[in-house]
Amino acid sequence: MINRVPLDRIVQASEFVFAEAKKDNKDMAFAVVDEAGGLIYGVRDTMTATRVLTHAIRKAYTSAIMRRDTIAFRDEDRERQKDLADWGDLNLTHLVGGVVIKMDGEWYGGMAVGGNSTERDDEISQMAMKILTNP
Numbered sequence: 001m002i003n004r005v006p007l008d009r010i011v012q013a014s015e016f017v018f019a020e021a022k023k024d025n026k027d028m029a030f031a032v033v034d035e036a037g038g039l040i041y042g043v044r045d046t047m048t049a050t051r052v053l054t055h056a057i058r059k060a061y062t063s064a065i066m067r068r069d070t071i072a073f074r075d076e077d078r079e080r081q082k083d084l085a086d087w088g089d090l091n092l093t094h095l096v097g098g099v100v101i102k103m104d105g106e107w108y109g110g111m112a113v114g115g116n117s118t119e120r121d122d123e124i125s126q127m128a129m130k131i132l133t134n135p
Contacts, residue, residue, distance in 0.1 A: 003034055003040045004034075004108055005032060005101060005109070007041075009131065009132050009133075009135075010032050010041050010132065012131050012132075013128040013129070013131040013132040014030040014041070014043055014128075016124075016127065016131050017030045017113050017124055017128050018030070018045055020116075020120075020124050020127075021045060021116065021124075024116055024120060026115050027044075027045050027047050027048035027049070027115050028044070028045055028048060028052065028113055028114060028115035028116055028124075029042070029043065029044035029045070029048055029052045029055075029056040029113065029114050029115055030042070030043055030044075030056060030111075030113050031043075031053065031056040031059070031060040031111065031112050031113075032060060032101070032132075033060040033061050033064045033110050033111075034064065034109040035064055035107055035108060035109045036064070036109075037060075037064045037065050037091070037110070039060075042057055044056075044115075045115075048115055052114045052115040055093065055095055056097070056112045056113060056114035056115075057112070058091055058092070058093045058095070058112075059093055059095055059097050059098030059112030059113075059114060060098050060109070060110040060111055061091050061092075061098075061110060062091070062092045062093050063098035063099055063100045063101075063109075063111070063112065064100070064101075064109040064110030065089070065091075065092070065110075066092070067100055067107060068100060069098060069099045069100060069125075070093060070094065070096055070097060070098035070099075070112070071122055073092075074094035074095075074096065077094065095114070095121075096118045096121050096122045097113045097114055097118075097121030097122060097124075097125045098111070098112035098125065099111055099112065099125045099126060099129045101129070101132065101133065102133070103133050111125065111129060111132055112125060113125045113128060
């Protein structure tokens with residue numbers, strides 16, 4: 001697929017994520033994928049472990065492929081008594097912090113953050129999405 005999210009907004013959203021990480025004294029990562037789950041943009045802070053970026057990419061991928069935020073995907077699977085193995089896709093995750101990119105009702109892919117607490121990953125990803133989707 002082709003990246004349809006303006007790069008300047010992606011960069012602004014990532015800058016916001018890293019500013020929040022600095023406030024929380026956390027090492028974080030940020031990722032954006034297209035609607036097919038292909039990586040568009042992935043970056044981690046200087047001292048952030050590789051696994052944090054890997055998980056951010058998987059969160060963004062999950063949101064794009066499943067067309068729902070990872071927190072909703074996790075909760076729906078719990079309600080249905082399903083686990084990740086039921087989906088047959090090793091890249092899916094229930095980790096919180098992945099959100100669907102939608103603009104004007106159209107689905108563009110997924111975006112995610114990682115490296116903070118579960119609650120803060122969710123909060124920061126929602127705020128970063130507002131930057132990403134508002135001109």
